[in-house]
Amino acid sequence: AQSVTQLDSHVSVSEGTPVLLRCNYSSSYSPSLFWYVQHPNKGLQLLLKYTSAATLVKGINGFEAEFKKSETSFHLTKPSAHMSDAAEYFCVVSEGGADGLTFGKGTHLIIQP
Amino acid sequence: NAGVTQTPKFRILKIGQSMTLQCTQDMNHNYMYWYRQDPGMGLKLIYYSVGAGITDKGEVPNGYNVSRSTTEDFPLRLELAAPSQTSVYFCATRGGLAGVLDTDTQYFGPGTRLTVL
Numbered sequence: 001a002q003s004v005t006q007l008d009s010h011v012s013v014s015e016g017t018p019v020l021l022r023c024n025y026s027s028s029y030s031p032s033l034f035w036y037v038q039h040p041n042k043g044l045q046l047l048l049k050y051t052s053a054a055t056l057v058k059g060i061n062g063f064e065a066e067f068k069k070s071e072t073s074f075h076l077t078k079p080s081a082h083m084s085d086a087a088e089y090f091c092v093v094s095e096g097g098a099d100g101l102t103f104g105k106g107t108h109l110i111i112q113p
Numbered sequence: 114n115a116g117v118t119q120t121p122k123f124r125i126l127k128i129g130q131s132m133t134l135q136c137t138q139d140m141n142h143n144y145m146y147w148y149r150q151d152p153g154m155g156l157k158l159i160y161y162s163v164g165a166g167i168t169d170k171g172e173v174p175n176g177y178n179v180s181r182s183t184t185e186d187f188p189l190r191l192e193l194a195a196p197s198q199t200s201v202y203f204c205a206t207r208g209g210l211a212g213v214l215d216t217d218t219q220y221f222g223p224g225t226r227l228t229v230l
Contacts, residue, residue, distance in 0.1 A: 009153075032217040043203065043223040044156075051217065090155055094217050098163050099171060100146050100205075101219060103155030 002027045002093045006104035014112045019078040021107045023091030026072065033074045034092040034101070035065055044090065050074065061085070086111045115139055117222035119204050125228045126194040134189040134225050136204030144207040145187040146219065147171075147179065149200040156203060162187055194229045201226050 007022040025033060035047040048059025055067045061084075065076045074091060091104040120135045138145065143164045148156035148171075158171030162181040176198055178190040191198060205219040 004155075034218070036221075044221040046218060046220075049218060092155075096217060098144065098161065099169070100148075100158045100161055101156075103157075105153065105155050 002031060002095050002102045004091050004093050004102055004104035006089075006091050006107050008107050009105065010108045010110065012110040012112060013081050015083055016080050019076070019081045019085065019109065021076040021089050021091075021109065023074045023076065023104060024072055025074060025091070025093045027093055027095055029095045032094045032096065033065075033067060034094070035059065035063070035074075035076050036090045036092060038088040038090065038106075040087070047076070047089075081109075081111050083111050083113065085109060117204055117206055117220055119202075119222040119225050121225060122223070123226045125230060126191075127230060128194060128196065130194050131190070131192050132194070132227075134191075134202055134204075134227070136187045136189070136222060137185050138187075138204075138206045138220075139185065140206055140208075140220065141184065142206035142208050142220075143184070145181065146205040146207070147177070147187070147189045148203045148205065149173065149198075150203060150224075151200050159189065159202075191227075196229050199227060199229045 003026045005024045033050040036044040038044050048057045050057045050067045058064045063078050088106045090106050092101045094101050117138045146161045147159040150156045157173050160179040162168045168179050202225045204222040207219045
């Protein structure tokens with residue numbers, strides 16, 4: 001069975017400083033891994049996706065994530081935070097089956113001015 | 114293209130009432146999903162469908178029913194609303210078509226915020 005652990009429920013950074021959101025996963029297969037972002041009272045938007053091609057994945061809005069199989073991690077980073085990045089971020093795993101995605105509990109990113 | 118649309122955006126129900134949450138997609142995707150999101154939690158799968166006429170239970174199906182008569186529509190029915198069903202409900206689609214590379218990515222609607230009092 002697949003599972004996802006987001007290591008921080010809340011992360012607070014100052015505007016202009018780097019962002020690191022941590023995610024570990026467990027899967028019996030070679031999974032697809034995703035990061036989704038949810039702004040307040042909005043739906044979920046895909047940030048980026050890993051599917052066994054390049055281990056460093058670039059997404060929208062300057063975010064990127066690195067897949068590390070040996071550490072079973074898929075951490076999300078951004079070099080310089082912007083106020084508009086304040087949102088809830090979900091790490092998600094899929095083993096490709098029909099029964100959907102497995103979500104982490106989310107990390108709330110707070111950007112300090 | 115509108116993508117995935119959900120109606121209503123907000124609803125307040127009394128205990129024991131029934132309602133249907135609507136989900137429509139114009140992406141011609143075979144796979145459709147219903148999730149619920151509780152405060153401080155990720156999304157949990159309620160039901161899913163791999164095509165018209167085919168549905169299956171997810172992790173938390175109790176208290177809900179679904180049907181899939183067309184590719185475009187996947188309504189979620191609450192028969193006897195309970196306070197435990199207070200949540201935000203998201204519909205999602207996924208390609209899953211033979212020969213299409215991006216079959217894992219799910220695309221989400223804007224959500225329906227339901228309160229049961």
